[in-house]
Structure formats: C-alpha cells, structure tokens
Ligand code: ATP
C-alpha cells in the first residue's frame with residue numbers, strides 16, 4: 001500500500017543559488033537580524049494565542065476582544081471573540097489623529113497618456129477618509145446596511161478602493177468581481193452572493209480604448225431576472241469614468257457623483273463583531289468552479305496588517321505599488337487593507353502594462369519613485385518577452401524591494417527580475433498564499449532570509465506549514481509531498497459562501513481518515529530543503545505520474561523556460577498505455593520558429609539534460625498563447641483535455657480568451 005514513491009512527488013529542480021539581503025537593507029529593516037526573527041518565530045509557534053493577541057492590540061479596536069482564539073467549532077475558527085472593530089476605521093480614522101492625516105495614502109495614475117502626461121490623482125489619508133465617508137453615506141441613503149452583500153465591478157480607479165472601504169464602514173459585505181469578467185460570470189456571483197446592490201462604472205481604460213462595464217451589469221441583472229428566484233439587485237451605483245454612453249434604468253441606476261452631492265462627509269464606522277463577514281471573494285477558477293471564500297473582520301485585518309508590515313518591510317517613506325487588480329485577493333489584502341492599515345503611500349494604476357508602450361510600469365516606477373513593487377510571474381514573463389530595453393530606459397533606483405505572487409516563479413524569471421528590475425540589489429519576496437488564506441503564508445522576510453530563485457522560503461509568523469504524505473505524516477526533507485497547514489491562523493477563510501459541505505470537503509477532508517481533521521489542505525504540492533526552505537511545486541492536480549514517478553509540472557516547465565528560445569511553457573499529462581502518463585508540453589517560442597521539428601527535438605533533449613530522460617516530453621506543441629485565467633494563471637485542466645484529444649467540458653467562464661481553445665485544438669495559430 002504505502003509505496004513511498006506513489007505518495008511523494010519527485011523534485012527535479014536543481015537550483016542552488018542563494019542571495020543574502022544586502023547589509024544596508026538588513027540594517028534598516030524592520031526585522032533585520034536572525035535573532036529577532038527567531039525569537040518572534042518561536043513565540044508565534046509556541047504560543048500563537050499570546051503572539052496574535054499582542055499583535056492584534058496594535059490595531060484600534062472599538063471594543064477590546066476577550067478571547068484570542070476559539071477553535072472549538074473547528075474547522076470554523078473564531079478569532080478575537082468579543083472584540084468590535086471596523087476595517088475602514090483601521091485603514092483610515094486611526095491615522096487622522098497622527099501626522100499621517102496629511103500623508104499621501106493613494107497615488108492614482110490613469111491609463112490614457114494625454115499631451116500633458118497621464119491623469120494623476122492623489123489623496124491624503126484625511127481626503128480618503130472624507131471620500132469614503134461620503135460614499136458610505138450614499139450607500140446608506142440607498143438602503144444598504146449591515147450584512148447586505150454588494151457586488152463591486154469596477155476598473156482600477158480610486159473609487160474601487162473607496163467602494164470597498166465604504167461597504168466596510170457600514171458593515172455591508174463586499175463581493176468584488178474582476179472588471180474583466182463577462183456578464184455571465186458577474187451574474188453567477190451576484191446570484192451566489194444574493195447581492196442587493198452593484199457598484200460599477202460606465203467603463204474603464206484598457207489599452208487605449210474604453211472597456212465598457214455598465215452594459216455587462218445590465219446584462220447580468222437581466223439574466224438574474226430571468227432566473228426562477230429573480231434578481232436580488234435593487235440598486236446600481238455607477239461611477240462616471242470614461243463618459244461612454246450607457247443605458248439607464250430609472251429607479252434602479254444612480255450616478256455616484258449625483259448622489260455624493262446629497263450627503264455629508266461624516267459617517268461613524270459601524271462597530272463590527274470580529275467575526276462579522278467583511279467580504280466574499282471568488283477564487284480564480286484555475287481548478288474548477290470558483291468558490292465564494294468568506295473572510296471575517298478582526299482576524300483578516302490582523303493578518304493583513306502584520307504581513308504587509310513585515311513581508312514588505314514597510315517604512316514610513318516607502319512608495320508601495322502592488323500591480324494586482326482589486327478583483328483578486330492580492331488586490332484586497334495588499335492594495336487596500338494591508339497597506340492602509342499600515343498608513344502606507346501606495347500607487348494604483350488603471351491600465352495595461354503595455355499601454356501605450358511596453359515600458360509603462362517602469363515609467364510609473366520612475367515617476368512616483370516606487371520603492372516596493374509587487375507583481376506576478378505571468379507579468380514578469382511578459383516583460384522578459386518584450387525585451388530588456390523597455391526596463392533599461394527608466395531610472396529604477398528608487399526600488400528597494402520586489403515581490404511576486406500567484407504562481408510558482410521559474411528561476412529564469414526570478415533571476416531576470418532581480419537583475420533587470422532590481423538592479424541586483426533588491427531582495428525578492430516570493431510569497432505563497434491563496435484567496436483562502438487571506439494573507440501571505442510562506443515568504444522570505446526581506447531583511448533576514450537568504451532567498452533562492454523559485455523558493456517561497458519559510459512560513460510566516462504563526463504558520464505551521466509542513467510537507468506531509470497522504471496520511472498527514474511529515475515527510476523527510478527533499479521529498480515532495482502535500483503542503484499542509486496544521487494550525488489555524490487569524491486571516492484564514494471561515495467558509496465557502498452558502499456551501500458548508502464544499503468547504504469541509506475541499507479543505508478539511510484530506511487527512512480526516514488519518515485522524516487529522518483540522519489539517520488545512522491548500523491543494524498544492526511542495527518540498528522542503530535541508531535548510532527549511534519550501535519549494536512550491538504547483539497544484540497537486542497538476543502532478544504527473546510517469547512510469548510510477550510523480551513529477552511536478554512546474555519543474556518541467558522551468559526546464560523548458562530555461563532554454564533561450566522559450567518564453568513560456570505549460571506541461572500536462574496525457575494518458576499513455578506504456579508509462580501511465582506521458583508528458584505533453586505547450587510551448588511559446590521567443591521568436592518565429594522556422595523549423596518546428598528541429599526546435600521540438602532540441603527542447604526535448606534540453607529537458608532530458610536538465611532533468612533526466614524520464615522528464616523528456618513525449619510531445620511538444622508550439623503555440624502563440626496559453627489558456628489563462630483572468631488573473632494570468634495557466635489553466636492546465638483545459639490543456640489536459642486538449643492533450644488527451646477530449647472535448648473541453650470544464651468550466652471556461654474564467655478563461656481570459658475563449659478563442660484560444662480553437663487555436664490549441666488545431667495545433668497552431670488559427
Ligand atoms: P481555484 O482555487 O479556483 O482553482 P486558484 O487556486 O488559482 O483558483 P487563487 O486563490 O487566486 O486561486 O490562487 C492561489 C494559488 O496560486 C495557490 O494555491 C498556488 O497554487 C498558487 N500560488 C500563489 N502564489 C504562489 C507562489 N508564490 N508560488 C507558487 N504558487 C503560488
């Protein structure tokens with residue numbers, strides 16, 4: 001039964017480079033010595049309640065909590081029971097009594113490049129507070145109150161963050177739906193959450209054109225109306241962003257700017273129970289139908305506050321830019337709640353990274369003197385493809401720390417990021433976490449960790465992560481297995497909206513048979529090296545089994561991408577009579593390919609040399625694009641069907657570009 005081979009995932013990534021934080025960085029860092037780190041770490045693991053209780057006291061509670069953790073109803077945790085807190089009060093009001101009142105909270109840059117440069121709007125903490133209070137009063141005036149769900153379907157403009165904070169202020173539960181989603185995706189999420197209102201905009205700027213949003217809202221609501229239960233939406237609040245023509249339903253639709261004229265800029269924050277729901281957010285849908293993840297107030301805010309502070313080493317004069325969209329968890333925790341809870345200055349950019357040119361991100365970094373920059377591997381790979389010259393054109397000397405999140409980052413992209421963007425001097429924090437975890441779980445601490453390309457290094461404070469087998473037993477170092485979190489943490493999910501069975505099944509049933517019902521299962525495979533660094537090997541669903549060897553797709557992809565003629569690669573299994581599964585790779589070449597057969601052979605040999613014959617792909621298909629979620633993650637489940645020659649029957653609503661399936665099926669550009 002317990003053939004260790006079938007239980008563990010073989011790790012083939014040979015990556016030994018290691019980078020220590022520069023001395024000057026460590027000296028100025030919030031946590032800059034091993035001793036401090038180790039002291040805090042052992043406190044957080046030996047006595048988590050004491051640790052988290054102390055950290056929580058750094059936030060402004062409206063009423064103090066009387067119990068740090070109640071795990072008696074596991075797997076649903078209660079953190080900071082008895083306490084009352086309001087997330088918008090934490091993000092805004094607490095700073096008004098201090099010098100931060102006039103500090104810039106938000107620097108917004110619009111996408112269009114006018115003659116005089118782009119539109120830039122800045123808000124101090126005092127100004128942002130006023131805007132949020134007025135927004136909150138508009139919601140109240142429209143009959144929205146505590147516990148009501150509000151869908152937010154917006155471009156990346158300041159009003160998106162204000163909408164979230166306004167909901168939080170009055171105790172309404174926001175459910176942000178990424179602005180790139182279709183009417184159908186929006187409809188699903190409105191119905192699933194029973195949203196009473198939708199906050200949207202006429203449109204947003206994307207690659208030089210107006211991407212209309214309001215029509216999708218109209219369509220989504222019409223579709224909701226056609227369902228048996230009808231539409232739960234009573235109000236649509238619309239921000240005027242682009243001035244495009246929109247249809248209007250009297251009595252339901254309201255322009256935000258009209259409504260704002262009617263209200264005051266004072267609004268007391270609603271005292272929320274620590275365990276009151278702050279928001280719902282649907283996962284990316286990389287593996288299946290998105291799940292409406294439930295996050296509550298107190299624990300989430302404590303996690304967001306602490307992780308932002310230490311992972312990004314936030315200093316008072318930092319200019320922090322997280323390029324995520326507000327529609328993803330990264331946008332929630334590391335654009336809105338975490339940075340604002342810490343009183344940071346942050347940048348928000350409306351548009352595409354290549355509008356109007358491929359150097360736009362770097363231009364923004366230069367213009368606003370960004371010092372901390374957080375992005376995703378998919379973006380980094382795109383920058384690499386576009387060429388170094390776009391980065392080299394700008395002065396990036398203000399940067400001091402870089403971060404990445406969303407997928408495993410292949411070492412080649414990591415090194416490029418470090419050299420080209422970070423000028424070789426900026427530590428990189430590769431942060432592993434999920435919508436469900438609410439905040440960063442495995443990550444370097446930039447002032448102390450020796451970073452390694454491709455490794456998220458070590459668990460964050462209070463995170464009891466381990467590599468275990470199917471029975472929840474810890475595996476020896478070096479052996480790939482399942483990632484497990486063995487203790488609750490404050491910002492953990494409290495459920496899947498309306499689907500408790502799926503919540504228990506997805507996250508808590510993996511080791512139930514082994515008597516470990518309270519081990520959290522994130523669904524990712526990983527291994528740990530002898531120094532205690534974690535290497536995330538990708539989703540367990542994506543593991544291949546070739547002749548009894550369980551291999552990580554991510555590692556084979558890394559080998560492919562390390563070849564100069566490959567920009568991006570996705571690897572999936574195809575059923576094979578002989579080997580059980582055979583490896584199929586979809587590869588995007590750097591330039592145009594003249595001799596397909598030659599390059600395919602070269603790449604197969606390259607993988608064999610890098611990893612071993614076992615990993616040599618049985619088939620390599622050259623393509624121009626890969627199917628990705630709207631958040632830029634490769635959807636391997638679709639490629640699996642294509643590689644096997646099956647029809648794609650899975651949920652494709654989160655797919656960025658549905659036409660890509662035809663191209664891939666045809667085996668080349670359409
Ligand atoms: P779904 O759960 O609907 O399939 P998803 O897992 O893509 O979608 P998210 O919560 O956005 O939804 O993503 C979390 C996942 O992203 C993690 O479980 C992991 O697989 C991957 N991930 C995130 N950050 C990293 C990282 N730094 N290194 C490796 N993988 C990462």
Ligand code: MG
Pocket residue numbers: 283434523
């Ligand atoms: Mg997931």
